[in-house]
Amino acid sequence: MPTLFRTCTLLALCLSTGLFAQIGDRADKAGEVQRSLVPADQIPPAPALTPEQALRSFTLAPGYKLELAAAEPLVQEPVAIAFGPDGRLWVAEMRGYMNDLDGSREDQPVGRIVVLTDRDGDGRYDESKVFVDQLVMPRAIALVADGVLVGAPPELALWRDTDGDGKADKKDVVATDYGVRVDPKRPHLANPERAPNSLLWSYDNWIYSAAYTRKFRYVNGAWETGATIFRGQWGLTQDDYGHLYHGSNSDHLRVDVIFSDYLQRNPNTPRLAGTNVNAADNQLVWPARVNPGINRGYRPEMLRDGRLKEFTAAGGQWIYRGDLMPELYGNLFVAEPSANFVRRSVLAFENGTVRGKNAYDKKEFLASTDERFRPVAFSTGPDGALYIVDLYRGVLQHRISLTSYLRKQSEDRKLADPQHLGRIYRIVPADRPAPRATQPAALSLAQWVERLAHPNAFWRETAQRTLVERRDRAQVPAIRAVALQSDRPAGRVHALWTLDGIGALERADVMAALGHADATVRIAGMRLSERFLAGEGGAEVKARLLALARDPSGDVQLQAVLSLGALNDVTVARALADIARTSPENPYLRDALFSGLANQELALLETLSADAGWSAEDVEANKIMTGLVRGVFGSRQLPAVERVLALAGDAVKSGGAKRAVALLDGLSPSVGSSRRPLQFARQPAGWSELDKNATAKARLAKLSDVIVWPGKPGVTAAVAVTPLTAEQQTRFETGKTLFSAVCAACHQITGRGLDGLAPPLLDSEWVLGSVERPIRIVLHGIRGPITVLGRVHTGDMPAFGAALDDTQIASILTYLRREWGHTAGPVEPAQVKAIRAATAGHSDAWSPEELAQFR
The missing domain is CATH 1.10.760.10 (Cytochrome c-like domain)
Incomplete structure (x- = not known):
């Protein structure tokens, strides 16, 4: 069904020209086209510019310089890129997208993967070779093993060149549900704004995608598949902590503060917080161009002085972790193609969460007055520069969501043509020479081990991937040396995950990491320590994790609670509950605790209810009690729910009305939980005692249709459901x-x-x-x-x-x-x-x- 939110549209890329967020009425042939808020004579022209002309349209933050790395005809309709260690640039070209305002011929196999090479070393690519052609709307790319992983709905496939002619001749299909292929007979099913994209080899050696619920791992030449959560729309990236960042078109900065696997392990609590966290302080934007060319540009609330007011097509989220511009390290970059700019957000980590803020006051990092500048993706190159993928076209909104208003705008300004353009830019320092993405000689495995601690994450990540793919046990001592001795914390983290990826991680490795001064190393060590909690030495690991649960770093504290949840041990959970109660500034500790308590909620609830130190007046204690009861309710075990009611009745009798209310609140269905009534054979114990207390009775009223029994007064008789014909x-x-x-x-x-x-x-x-x-x-x-x-x-x-x-x-x-x-x-x-x-x-x-x- 169409979304009841700012829709998931944007060229599956989040490429919406229109308030993707505000997309809606398809060209309404019966209705009048809405009038633009900006007079036609005040809208700047939007001709297609040459690359040289386009460069003059940009305003860039002081201290940086924008350079052209590639342009048409070498690259056409680029939507995703991946660098090889040899300096070549792999590009996914979506050449079938919106060739006209009707989006015709989208089913034609005109998409391709090309490889760009800089032959003369001047920093600008001068050769383009087609590696894979005859693809339909490709939009995801990643280098894996000796080939390239390509997402072209409905397939995710690894393409290889086995005969050395520079063109793929072997295809291994990894998945067949990677989006929906365009079918002219059912065009509504293949909205390119909703397809998976942005392949990311993460720290844990799994490959994730945006807008997709599966992950893949390449082990010994074979593919393994796992389940994961849905993330964002277009764009997926990671930071040094391993947090995954994504977003939707009108909600540009979301982050998984908690690694999603943890929050999936307790089926009794389906809405635990910590993934998909809104990290942005606001959604306001500051474009350079007067441009009402968005889907709902006729609404006053959409524009500010003729310019887009809030994000509507955000995508391509990318954490810069290069060495060329260290002052940008760890900053998040987001593309806004509908308003022709790039946002730079500075991230702050505090109390176990992340906050992002525009690096500039009412300005953007990079903005253009050229309406056809359509940034959609980023990458950090081997040279440390920040690369920007520019789809460069007039029409951005897909036909399924194109309003009559925006269609007329596009017709009036002749935005549909020309086709098959595209640029790739790089950002470098303005005050010092920048290296070029040259073609170095092939590295030995020993040299790849050294790259695990490189200051540029491109080399660290490529080294990890290469070493994990090759699984050469002879390199283990050298990799372990990086994990235990590197001066660069990020190098230690990559080395630890590399050891894990090749099956060589030992308990001593993680114990050393748990004692490191840097939080990112301690967090990686904790995630990797969980397999050592059982068996010999497990007590030592558990004791260390319990100590880290009181670490000064909120991020470390949060991970310790998550990792200890792997034990599903009420005794350990009792200690963690005290930490969560006394650390209210860390907003996700409670849910981290609940995530490791599947079917143990009542046992902990009983323990805490009997503890005099957990006062019925303690607000934070009562919040934990409510969360525990939600888990009990989610189990739908009648004896356990009845015991909760009995505990609430006991609390009322002892003067603890606030505790009773906290327990009853946990029985009220929350968003995402079942609202089907719990059918008791009789009035449950504790109910009559609660009914005597005015405060508790008000809460019981909310449970009138939740907890029922035969003859219960005021319960509406169930209406028989008429079977479908x-x-x-x-x-x-x-x-x-x-x-x-x-x-x-x-x-x-x-x-x-x-x-x-x-x-x-x-x-x-x-x-x-x-x-x-x-x-x-x-x-x-x-x-x-x-x-x-x-x-x-x-x-x-x-x-x-x-x-x-x-x-x-x-x-x-x-x-x-x-x-x-x-x-x-x-x-x-x-x-x-x-x-x-x-x-x-x-x-x-x-x-x-x-x-x-x-x-």
């Missing part, structure tokens, strides 16, 4: 397929949504109320802010009325209203047809207020 069941199954292809990338396959991207559909009042509302939303979109299950979500969702027919819309909505335990009535194609006809003149997305009349 055969025809409706067929639509349900069709809707399931359509939801997976069209909607799940944003709302998630579970329907629980994703903060910063899309709100939940599970239990959503917008899905389960009158069919009048969801039908209108799918047909025309909805603009935020919108309140869903008590939480406000900003942004808009796109319209799908032009992409989906009446039966398809009815099928998706029937699925949503009957999946995940929902019991709402199905939607009929005739209902969609009638509402489509009645709203044919509606040319903008609905507001929540407009839809409020339909209940």
Whole structure:
């Protein structure tokens, strides 16, 4: 289903010319095209510029210089790059994207992977060779082993050149669900703005992608597959801590403060915080160009002085970790192609979390007055320079989301042509010579070991990958020496993960790391120590981790609690609970604690309830109690829930009403948890005692339809659900397929949504109320802010009325209203047809207020 948030659209890249975030009404042929807020004579022209002319359009922060590294015809429609250790640059070219305003011929195999070479060493690439051609809309690339891993929906495949002619001749398919291939008969299923992208070899030797829920590992020439969480839309990067950064088009800076695997290990608590954390202080932007050429540029709130006001097509997130510009080390760079600029954010780490702030006051790091400058990706080169991928084109918004307003803008300014341009720039210091990405001689394995501690992360990461792929045990002593003796903390971290990747990590290695002065080394050591908690020497590891749980560094403290959760030990958890209670400034410690307590929540709750040191008046203690009860509720074990009620009753009797309230709050279904009633055979113990206390009784009222038993007063009798007819069941199954292809990338396959991207559909009042509302939303979109299950979500969702027919819309909505335990009535194609006809003149997305009349 179209998202009920700032949609996941953007060339799967987040390439939205329009408020991708604000995309919505597809070209509405019945409605009047909205008028631009900026008079036509005040909009600067947007002709295609030569590379030399384009260079003069930029404003760059003081101290830096922008240089052209490559341009058409050597590179065309570039969307992703990867450097080889030989200095060559591999480029994914999406040459089939929006060749005209109708997006025709997207199914044609005109995409390719090219390899650029700088033959004369002047810093500008002068040769381009096609390595893979006849691809359909490729958008992800990474060098692996002796080939290149390419994402071209629906496949992720490793391409190799086995005969040495410089062109791939062997293809090994790694996955067949890497997005949806364009099908002219079903174009709505292959929105390129929702496909996986941004392949990243992470510290843990797994390859992750943005907008995808699987990860891959290359071991001894074979591929292994694992599950992971959905991250962002376009762009994925890591810092020295191993945090993964991503974002959505209108929410530019998200980070996994907690490595996602930890938060998946307790199924009783589905909404633990710590991944997908909003790290931005705001979403305000400061473009250089007056440009209303965004999807909803006719709305006053979208622009400031004729310029984009907030992010709408953010993507390509990249942490610079090079050595050429050390003052930028660890900064995050984000592309905003719809407003023609690049943001530099300075990151601050404190109390176990991350905050990012624009490095400049009401300015951007790099901004252009050229509307066709479309930055979409970055990379740090072997030379330490920051490289920028420029799609360089006029039309950015995909046809599925192109509004009639933006289409007219594009027609009036003739933005559709020319096609097949593209530039790659590099940023270097302005006050000193910068090295070139030369072609060094091939390195021996011993030299690769030395590169593990290189000041440029490009070399460290390439060294780790190379050594892990080759798995040469003869190099283990040298790698271990880097892990134990390197003066560079990042070198030690890469060496530790390299030892892990080749199966040579020992307990002594991690124990040494746990005692290192640098937090990044201690954190890597803790993540790698978990396998040594059991067996010989495990007590020593546990004791060290318990000490680190009180470390002055909030990041270290957080990781210690996460790592100790691997024990699933109530005795250890008791000590960690005290740390979480007394460290409220570290916002994710509580959820880190809960993540390691699967089915142990009640045992810890009993222990803490009996502890006199855990006062019923202690606010932080009660927050932990509430979280523990949520885990009990999530287990849906009736005896455990009844014991919680008994503990709450005991608390009331002893004068601890606040404790009772904290326990009862944990039984109230939260977003993402099941809202199905718990059916008891009789009134549970403790209920009558709670009912006598005014404060507790108010909380019990919230549980009236959650905890039920035969004859309970005030409980609405369950209404029998009318089974679907055969025809409706067929639509349900069709809707399931359509939801997976069209909607799940944003709302998630579970329907629980994703903060910063899309709100939940599970239990959503917008899905389960009158069919009048969801039908209108799918047909025309909805603009935020919108309140869903008590939480406000900003942004808009796109319209799908032009992409989906009446039966398809009815099928998706029937699925949503009957999946995940929902019991709402199905939607009929005739209902969609009638509402489509009645709203044919509606040319903008609905507001929540407009839809409020339909209940």
